[in-house]
Amino acid sequence: MKYFGGCDVGSTYTKCVILDENGKMVANVTNRSKINPVQSAQIALDDAVAQVDGLSSAKDLTYLVGTGYGRNKVPFADENISEISCHAMGVHVTNPEVRAIIDIGGQDVKGIAIDTDGTVKNFAMNDKCAAGTGRFYEAMANAFELSLPEFSKLSLQAKNTIPITAQCTVFAESEVISLVGEGKPMEEIAAGIQLAVAKRCFVMAKKAGATDSITLTGGCAKNEGLKKAIEKVLKIKVVELSTDPQLMGALGAAEYARQKGMVKQA
Amino acid sequence: MKVLLISLTVISAFFALTFLIYITNSDMKLVRKIYDKVQPYYDNLKKDRKL
């Protein structure tokens, strides 16, 4: 059996997926990223390889594709492909009906329009500002003194929404603290935060022309409150993925590895 | 004849030297060194900033 690897070195998390030659996922890893992206990739890969009986080291992989945030690449990979392409492919192999992605990573937000073969039709990204990204949510969860999973569910209990007007993560945090200090209902503040992020996501999606059959990827896709807010803003139901949305980049990279590796072997 | 020879020598030397400077980009390498060296001078230059 041949195995193909995909490694996605994100700003916050490093993910690794291994597929067999039939496209079945046989290993997946999600680790917190270290400051050294190469080290992050190596550790994640080793952890993934350890999950597969037929592999003793990463060298046994038939093909390895790396991807990542910014210039985070996997230098020992056979090839590096852009994270946008990898996310699109990852979603495509998970659910070929999906035509658009909102990817909310640790430090950026992307809107991606996908073609019928899993390639990218267009994309838009905001990688200059942390507002509306994973970093933003970490700051907000800290301000609420909750864990991220706890925070993500909080807004679902809200009957009303208190709008957050600050555009910047830093000022939004100050605003939230003030609102909490005023005794405003926490769930309504949380709903305001989710709505603010959802609006940003909507803009990215619209810019990329991605407004049909949308799904969410990235760590923030697991945020139920955000998902609901996005559905409200977009006025359509977000497609649920059967695989962990945070793995889409690595999955797409592994799928590219599988396609290229099989061609190479033939 | 002598004048011609001297002229040719001078022109050839000029061509050889300048072409060497040109192709090795020595002119810009030198300017870069000077440029980097003078930046602190400009940073510390006292100017009348009252408008």
Added chain:
Amino acid sequence: MSLKDSLKKFWRNEPENLGRLHMDKTGILKHREWRGLSDTMYDYYRWLITWKDIIVMTAKAPASTVRGLLNYRWMMSYLSAPAWVDRHTEGLRGPQLRITHLHMNMLVKPTTDLINFLLANDRHFHKHPKWADRTVNVDEIFSSEFIAGFPNLRDNHVTTIPIFLTSMVDQNITPPYLDITESYGVPADVCPLPSAEAGVAINDDYPLVGVCSLTCNMPCDGSIMNSSYLDRRFNIPTQVINVPLRYNGEDVQEYAVDEIKSAIAFVEEQTGEKWDWDAFFKAMKTYNRQTEYEMQKWEVNKTDYPQMTGATFWLYRLFYFHISGGMDPRFLKVDKKVNRLMLDAYNKKTKCSKEMRHRAIVWSCPANYYTSLANWLENCWGVNVIMDMETMISYYMYDTEDKEKALATLAKTLQRTTMRKHTKGGYANVVDELWRIVEEFNADMVIMYDQISCKGMDGLTGIFDDQARERNVSFIWVSQDLMDPRTISRRDMREQINKYMTTVLQETPVDPTLVDFDDTLAW
């Protein structure tokens, strides 16, 4: 490599692995390109001319030049002019190399003349300069056609030599001036163009030249802020010319002409000189000839064999429009030569670059700190920039007999200068016009600059996206910060394009060595 291949490369060497020529961070060339014997000799000859111009500038006024170097930070940047020329000729061969050099030299020559002029008449250094009472200061977007009517006067585009042009030659000249402006209390999110220009004023780095000043309602509030700083620094009588923004309307033209007349009256009053119609008409005849040559370039670029690609298209246009105003005969000589080269190459169906994969229109204002982006596009991705917004400034022909008609054209020209032409005047000028140009030039791609400090075109972002999708045009947004390379570096700008080319168009680069490199410290 076999002997045959070596001889082939010696004779005619196609551009490849250009990225390997750059030193890390500074971008200094390890050595200049070997372009094949003929092209290398030509490039060498042009390099001698550039240095000759710099040396002559210094030799004409050595004391002033040294004083300038000792007092003005921006002077040092001009010593890197040969590198600026190198960036714009990278990868070029044959007629494109020659055309670009002719154009670039017509940027270098007038610049050396202007530097000489400014330093020789700078009140910082001279008590009674020769041209002290005969120079009219103007904004950088003011075109020199106006001063053609005053043959005994000169105009001085105040901000051009110290900072506007310098920022194109050396990307790192602006940050110190931006820091000065911000230390003065101006917010950091003001457009870096007026901010840097204000910094030069605060730091007293403008040569103090000029007896009076003509300014105008610039395209943005930032520039109006800058005008007030300039006013305080120069402390000379200033007249504001109000240029209509709805310039396609006939109902504003009478007002526009009145403003021109008031500007003429102001200059006459301040200088004692009288407007000279003969001199004006003479200059406008030259200007008209230049405009005819310009239109021919556009016509050739609409065909399958464009010859004028890259930044020198708009750089040259800006120069003869704003600085020459029909008065510098050298521009016409260059136009004739370039025209001949261009038509000859067109008739021979010469390819303008190694690979011609895409025909692109560049829209919105380019980043001063990366004027050679179009060269990189061509060398790295085979994208030929065949037209751009800056080139498409006013192309009105002047009536050279009827005074009222001529004044009306001058008024219209001012309304259609750089930046103003497309970013003002309404939706039709910036959106509809783009698609008209895309169709006329048969372009399949738009490089859309997104100047992040400017709100001018922000409101149309979604409209551009939607309409690009409808037209199936590859629309690549390139964010940049006009004159501040720290916010979005050249590398970041390239990365935005790289992402689109690899992800959406799934193309492989023409020259992979150019895809990613660090030139943060480059000029």
